[in-house]
Amino acid sequence: MIEVIDAGFYSSIQDQGRVGYRHLGVPISGAMDQKAFDLAHQLLGKTSDFSCIECTLIGPILRFHEPCSLVLTGAHMQAWVNESPIQNNISIAILPGDVLKLRRATKGLRTYIKINQAIISPVVLGSTSFYKPLTQDAVLKKGNHIFWIKSEKVINKSNARIRWDDSYLLSNDLAVEKGPEFNTLSIAARQQIFQKDFLINSQNRMGYRISSPFSMDAVPMLSGAVRPGTVQITPSGTLLIAGVDGQVSGGYPRIFQLTEEGLNVLVQKKEGDTISFKSLDTLPQKEL
Known part of the structure; x- marks a missing residue:
């Protein structure tokens, strides 16, 4: 006991x-x-x-x-x-x-x-x-x-x-795949989002809230399925990344899906840390 x-x-x-x-x-x-x-x-x-x-x-x-x-x-x-x-x-x-x-x-x-x-x-x-x-x-x-x-x-x-390699605890790079609404971002934002660092504002088991400069017009859409590691973007540019206790659906554009390794990196980050998104297309094989 x-x-x-x-x-x-x-x-x-x-x-x-x-x-x-x-x-x-x-x-x-x-x-x-x-x-x-x-x-x-x-x-x-x-x-x-x-x-x-x-x-x-x-x-x-x-x-x-x-x-x-x-x-x-x-x-x-x-x-x-x-x-x-x-x-x-x-x-x-x-x-x-x-x-x-x-x-x-x-x-x-x-x-x-x-x-x-x-x-x-x-x-x-x-x-x-x-x-x-x-x-x-x-x-x-x-x-x-x-x-x-x-x-x-x-x-x-x-x-x-x-x-055991614990280096992922210090990594800031999140491996992602493009989500179904990735193209709702402007052409400029689609390029810049892979080049910038982003600040974590808050986090818990439900998910992460992250600041971004990419404000956008509201996108009319039905709610879609969300799973741990799904990255949504609000009209104000806030990035919402679903955690394991998060909602199972959401109404904002889903621009990314974190890989399993990317999610493991994210959940070891706290408020005030920074992260960056790395496309699977550009990552060396050993980082996948």
Whole structure:
């Protein structure tokens, strides 16, 4: 069992997401950074349980009442077990009474805590992912207890580490494909949008709001399907990029669709960071 001593800024239980319900208006939810989420499972071995704790900006303080192994992936946060510093991408053996302390992110924004046990959390529409009002809570709270299914799995006593490229945490380049309404941009804007840097104004699990100089006349159109990574542009020029908890449809022109790698880069960015769009046509193969 895990006791939440301090919940951090925004910590929630997430898994692979709620697949197959977008036609009912239910977003997919799940882990924002799928690359880090997948790595966590690779480090601890594939299991039938896919739940992790996703931590944003400032992580939680957790006391463990039973032994397990855990790993941190994604953003690099200040992290300790019993005041001893620990690193990302290393399997750590945890004993009863141990305290895991995560504080501010020093590289990236979202960190994943994965243990080698199956977390017990209510399953709603096939997923344990927090998404209020569909689930009772949006985030973990101080005093919460997280239980797991007892198993005979051997606890890893040695810290196993693999080589991993975390350079995407520092990248500002978002790989994109042109969206169905890309040509609603002026000819000049279609060229300039790949040459400029853009400032992130705000972000959360629903999506990102980004400033741009490309104001345009309102485009009469019916609402269209939106999925995580869809980039819409408003008449004022604000860019709206859908997140995993975002709406499933939108009424603004969809000028881009982020690739999976591009979305992983974006969700590790915070307010005040800058990003740029890179067309798949111009990216070297290794960056795709």
